[in-house]
Amino acid sequence: MTDASLTLAPPEADAGRRNMALLIQLRWLAVGGQLATIAVVSGLMDIVLPLPPLLAALVVLVLINLVSLALLGRGRAVTNIELTAALLFDVAALAWQLHHSGGLANPFASLFLLQVVIGAILLTPRSSWAIVAATLAALAALRLNPTPLLLPERYAVDPLGLYLKGSLVCFVLIAVLLVAFVTRISRNLRERDGALAAARQRAAEEDHIVRMGLLASGAAHELGTPLSTLSVLIGDWKNAPAVARNAELQEDLADMDGAVQRCKAIVGGILMSAGEARGEAPQLTTMRAFLTAIVEASRAGRMPGTVEFNDLFGPDVAIVSDPALRQVIGNVMDNAAEVSPDWIGVTASRDGDMAVIEIADRGPGFSEEMLEHFGQPYRSSKGRPGGGLGLFLLVNVVRKLGGNASVANRDAGGALVRIVLPISAIAREEGDAS
Structure with a gap:
């Protein structure tokens, strides 16, 4: 890649x-x-x-x-x-x-x-x-x-008069050139200061992400053991004679086992993204399969028909699956489902060499403060301590891949998150393992 x-x-x-x-x-x-x-x-x-x-x-x-x-x-x-x-x-x-x-x-x-x-x-x-x-x-x-x-x-x-006229022309020429020159230099300095401020802000955000990554990796290690214990206990309960005869309990245990397996998959994805999964080859897929898998994972825990996927991407492209990108897109869909449980729409399209992914909902939309401070950490409309990291992570993951993310409110009501990503950032190269 x-x-x-x-x-x-x-x-x-x-x-x-x-x-x-x-x-x-x-x-x-x-x-x-x-x-x-x-x-x-x-x-x-x-x-x-x-x-x-x-x-x-x-x-x-x-x-x-x-x-x-x-x-x-x-x-x-x-x-x-x-x-x-x-x-x-x-x-x-x-x-x-x-x-x-x-x-x-x-x-x-x-x-x-x-x-x-x-x-x-x-x-x-x-x-x-x-x-x-x-x-x-x-x-x-x-x-x-x-x-x-x-x-x-x-x-x-009168040679002195000619000299004075020439001196006046020279003064005007120097004054005009100096004003033009100093004005341009001042503009260059302002642009440089703006670029330095943006670079410092980006460095601070990336440092914040590194700290969160370390915390997430540590938490994933700690969660591995209790999740494995829960999986074993659920298996034992399924085989217990008293429970095996109860179809309703068996159904509940199956749901619990599915939830535990999903948690284990999420923990494994965190460790893989942190570079701690050893001996696993990169996952090769296509853009359409990559997005379809994210949508299907979101559909699995929701009522049928609540997740609408509009595939306008066109000819498929071979890519290397990026766990971080998959996770942040899934987070955006989860956030949309929280405020709009009856419907969320996902649209995949292509604009030249860019992949465009749009996630819409029918919720209350973004506040003016959220629109103004989009992408900054701990800016959340949910009012939870430590919230607001989903969009922050989305912006930084997409930016690392050379793309950009934006948010807006839909005319029909609800919010819209738009992700624009260069296909070359995740495209499969000839030398990638298959």
């Missing part, structure tokens, strides 16, 4: 990929903005620019983006070193462009501040200081023989 447990990537591992994706988006914006700036300066302002080195830098930025996309395509986490290298390339490309367009006299030299802020947010402290050192080195290098811009006559009269 395949392991269909959902293995989610840790939120910390996903952070590097999110940050790299954010850098890629910002770099595409930078490439587009620089192309627009070159077009405006050359076409509208008639300022002669050294196009080959400026366009070469843009080609390098595009190549960096393509390499970054390849890193994301690997499917593994992006490291701090890779993020640092990407930012260092950005610093080098900006320094190259400024060197060929006036050096420090270019008002867009302030864009180095954007690289420093991005590094401080995304990188480790040591790497952030490395970006600061790289920008300082770039600023120092820009003082060494930069290529001056040849301004037309109308701009040469």
Whole structure:
């Protein structure tokens, strides 16, 4: 049987990929903005620019983006070193462009501040200081023989005014990019915190299940001896001469023996689920036979016609019987029968590669509190101490198999429990024993 447990990537591992994706988006914006700036300066302002080195830098930025996309395509986490290298390339490309367009006299030299802020947010402290050192080195290098811009006559009269206009455009560009960047980072942090909270909640639930499993296994061991004693005593009573002649007592003893045997089967299933049954091969069956057996077991102790089974599953599928899944489905049917003893409906259908199992009843339905806190332990409508574990176990068993469970109230009255399960989670593989 395949392991269909959902293995989610840790939120910390996903952070590097999110940050790299954010850098890629910002770099595409930078490439587009620089192309627009070159077009405006050359076409509208008639300022002669050294196009080959400026366009070469843009080609390098595009190549960096393509390499970054390849890193994301690997499917593994992006490291701090890779993020640092990407930012260092950005610093080098900006320094190259400024060197060929006036050096420090270019008002867009302030864009180095954007690289420093991005590094401080995304990188480790040591790497952030490395970006600061790289920008300082770039600023120092820009003082060494930069290529001056040849301004037309109308701009040469007031070069400071042109510089101030360029500084204003640079300020607006930095402000817009920083707001967009910080907003996206804040959203990423909120999503990460939500994922961490969900992971902690899931870990707490799984720890709760482990403790319950240990208690159930211990109880199953302790129940084995008294159940065996009851079975022997019932057998002795059946063979006693005084009882053997009483047909009514024989009938009662048969019912008692059936109940004891069912209890022994339940205890055996608990031990098997806990891995304590030795030398027993996995039980191979089909999806239809698996569900039919659960329904028939529920019908055995109820009035005829009270359990309705609608088989809409379609072509049958070979599976390996999962004792835990069988038990939680049976628990849901037992709960439905308690509030609706005259009728419960079970419907099996298929939605693509998913098996859909619906259990309905004609009881009072779920309260608003139950619907809101569905799947949490000790949330029960029966008011019994320690109740409410059936749906909690259902949610966790189905989730371990890669599926999900939900509850709702029927329009016609009563409750509905819906289980959606990937068939591949319990499908029989070629290597399974037969």
